[in-house]
Amino acid sequence: MSTKIKGPAIKFGNNIDTDVILPGKYLILVDPHELAKHALESLDTSFPEKAKGGVILVGGKNFGCGSSREQAPLALKYAGVKCVLAESFARIFFRNAINIGLPVIECKGIADAVKTGDQIAVDFEAGKIENISNGKKFQVEKLPLFIIEILTDGGLIENLRKRMNKK
Amino acid sequence: MNITEKILAKASGKKEVHPGEIMEANVDMIMVHDLTGPLAVEAFKKIGVKKVWNNQKAVVILDHQVPAESVKAAELHKTMRQFAKDQNLRFYDVGRGGICHQVMPEKGHVVPGTVIVGADSHTCTYGAFGAFATGIGSTEAAAVMATGKMWLKVPEAIKVNVSGEFQKFVTPKDLILAIIGKLSVDGAIYKSAEFTGPTIKGMSIAGRMTLCNMAVEMGAKNGIIEPDETTRKFLEGRIKNMPDFDALKSDKDAVYVRTVEFDVSKMEPQVACPSSVDNVKPISEAGDVPIEQAFIGSCTNGRIEDLRLAAQVMKGKHVKDSVRALVIPASQEVYRQALDEGLMQIFTDAGAIVCGSACGPCLGGHIGLLAAGEACVSTSNRNFIGRMGSTQASVFLASPATVAASAIAGKVTDPRKVQKP
Numbered sequence: 001m002s003t004k005i006k007g008p009a010i011k012f013g014n015n016i017d018t019d020v021i022l023p024g025k026y027l028i029l030v031d032p033h034e035l036a037k038h039a040l041e042s043l044d045t046s047f048p049e050k051a052k053g054g055v056i057l058v059g060g061k062n063f064g065c066g067s068s069r070e071q072a073p074l075a076l077k078y079a080g081v082k083c084v085l086a087e088s089f090a091r092i093f094f095r096n097a098i099n100i101g102l103p104v105i106e107c108k109g110i111a112d113a114v115k116t117g118d119q120i121a122v123d124f125e126a127g128k129i130e131n132i133s134n135g136k137k138f139q140v141e142k143l144p145l146f147i148i149e150i151l152t153d154g155g156l157i158e159n160l161r162k163r164m165n166k167k
Numbered sequence: 168m169n170i171t172e173k174i175l176a177k178a179s180g181k182k183e184v185h186p187g188e189i190m191e192a193n194v195d196m197i198m199v200h201d202l203t204g205p206l207a208v209e210a211f212k213k214i215g216v217k218k219v220w221n222n223q224k225a226v227v228i229l230d231h232q233v234p235a236e237s238v239k240a241a242e243l244h245k246t247m248r249q250f251a252k253d254q255n256l257r258f259y260d261v262g263r264g265g266i267c268h269q270v271m272p273e274k275g276h277v278v279p280g281t282v283i284v285g286a287d288s289h290t291c292t293y294g295a296f297g298a299f300a301t302g303i304g305s306t307e308a309a310a311v312m313a314t315g316k317m318w319l320k321v322p323e324a325i326k327v328n329v330s331g332e333f334q335k336f337v338t339p340k341d342l343i344l345a346i347i348g349k350l351s352v353d354g355a356i357y358k359s360a361e362f363t364g365p366t367i368k369g370m371s372i373a374g375r376m377t378l379c380n381m382a383v384e385m386g387a388k389n390g391i392i393e394p395d396e397t398t399r400k401f402l403e404g405r406i407k408n409m410p411d412f413d414a415l416k417s418d419k420d421a422v423y424v425r426t427v428e429f430d431v432s433k434m435e436p437q438v439a440c441p442s443s444v445d446n447v448k449p450i451s452e453a454g455d456v457p458i459e460q461a462f463i464g465s466c467t468n469g470r471i472e473d474l475r476l477a478a479q480v481m482k483g484k485h486v487k488d489s490v491r492a493l494v495i496p497a498s499q500e501v502y503r504q505a506l507d508e509g510l511m512q513i514f515t516d517a518g519a520i521v522c523g524s525a526c527g528p529c530l531g532g533h534i535g536l537l538a539a540g541e542a543c544v545s546t547s548n549r550n551f552i553g554r555m556g557s558t559q560a561s562v563f564l565a566s567p568a569t570v571a572a573s574a575i576a577g578k579v580t581d582p583r584k585v586q587k588p
Contacts, residue, residue: 019552025531030239066551070206092303099310157214
């Protein structure tokens with residue numbers, strides 16, 4: 001996976017929990033494409049349609065709080081979300097997203113600097129985020145190298161296979 | 168160091184660890200359930216290792232869609248049953264266990280001072296026994312099952328110091344709701360929440376589990392309480408080797424980024440109103456809230472102490488005609504004890520339905536769901552939009568005493584106001 005991502009933003013507020021990202025009643029589904037059809041439907045039933053072409057999700061504080069369900073980031077990824085930027089993340093969601101190869105970046109001030117529809121460019125290796133539509137730029141703390149490797153490998157499983165084969 | 172740092176230092180083979188430090192921990196126990204396990208099994212198979220790193224350290228529990236309510240759920244159960252058999256793991260099937268977070272300590276899988284991870288956010292419950300316990304996702308669970316290791320960032324710690332004696336019908340659930348109301352749903356994000364003080368020292372294991380269970384609702388990585396005689400009494404006969412508790416105490420000079428004080432002596436019952444766990448009000452300010460459903464159960468409040476309290480309020484009374492009341496013991500052990508103590512008669516005589524030990528309506532995946540416009544007062548841990556069914560339904564979180572009183576009155580009610588017949 002490339003470390004550079006570009007796309008239009010879809011913005012949500014604070015404390016977006018994993019129950020609204022993917023309601024519990026869908027956890028019996030195993031196909032990620034099926035999960036994707038219900039991504040964020042509690043807040044916007046047309047989200048999967050809007051995300052289809054590839055989007056960057058922007059949230060406020062505590063994005064992904066609540067349940068540890070990995071089906072939540074999976075649903076977002078398969079719906080077309082290429083990256084999630086937020087003021088802060090709930091830690092289990094943060095790890096889950098990285099582990100399935102979905103870049104997530106904590107960026108203070110991002111929620112106020114972006115509106116839905118803005119074009120966003122992200123370089124998660126360099127820690128650079130730019131709102132191309134209004135020119136606002138952010139330099140965030142870089143992710144540790146081993147996390148960047150997990151992302152560029154496409155997720156923890158691929159990364160682990162690679163590491164185990166080296167041994 | 169504080170207790171969390173001491174456990175993480177030991178787990179990474181270091182003398183000391185400091186907040187912010189990223190370390191690799193040896194995991195002592197991992198748990199997966201029927202909704203997070205199948206994804207973990209799929210990921211595990213992709214890694215290419217044949218066996219779980221230690222079959223004595225991985226537990227599989229079916230509890231969410233129990234008993235299977237659909238063919239899809241039955242397939243998930245079948246996957247987990249087969250995996251547990253192939254790998255020779257400890258496995259708790261339908262009717263043999265109950266809610267994972269109750270079964271884990273009951274069956275001796277929780278040892279003070281150890282590192283426990285589970286593919287469920289409420290894994291933090293085991294901090295009640297002085298373990299470092301935290302929730303992870305399915306892929307991470309697969310990696311842990313393959314390697315026995317996981318990276319962790321040592322968290323900063325918040326100390327919650329609690330004093331005072333609870334009034335009658337005011338409970339640890341009311342306390343944790345008040346704490347979350349004060350700190351907010353991201354007040355402990357990435358952090359450790361250590362509960363301490365005279366009230367905690369005098370609290371039952373059930374109460375301590377309720378506190379640590381909800382630590383994740385303020386974003387905490389783990390909740391933790393120093394183990395003591397109460398812990399020892401619960402664990403005796405359940406675990407093989409009792410560890411030395413002296414090594415599991417926070418040092419006098421341990422560092423906390425924040426200390427908050429609570430005095431429970433004047434605390435009234437608390438209610439978390441929709442649709443955020445920190446939207447907490449004392450019950451006197453909750454207003455007039457008619458309800459259609461009352462739920463007593465879950466990993467937060469489905470223990471025998473909770474059922475006794477609810478039964479005490481409901482004894483000889485009737486659930487209001489407009490309300491359906493669900494009682495779900497957290498485990499088969501709790502179920503059996505409630506039978507022996509005659510609590511089931513009290514609930515059924517009152518017009519409540521008692522269901523088999525499982526997660527029930529808490530996560531909206533199975534039984535007891537809500538229709539649009541309905542309200543439920545629940546002893547569970549989350550009141551998010553759509554959590555218990557319709558996105559137009561509302562969930563109020565409260566203690567078993569408050570939920571029982573509300574079931575009788577047909578609206579959110581202070582248990583101290585329910586009169587004896």
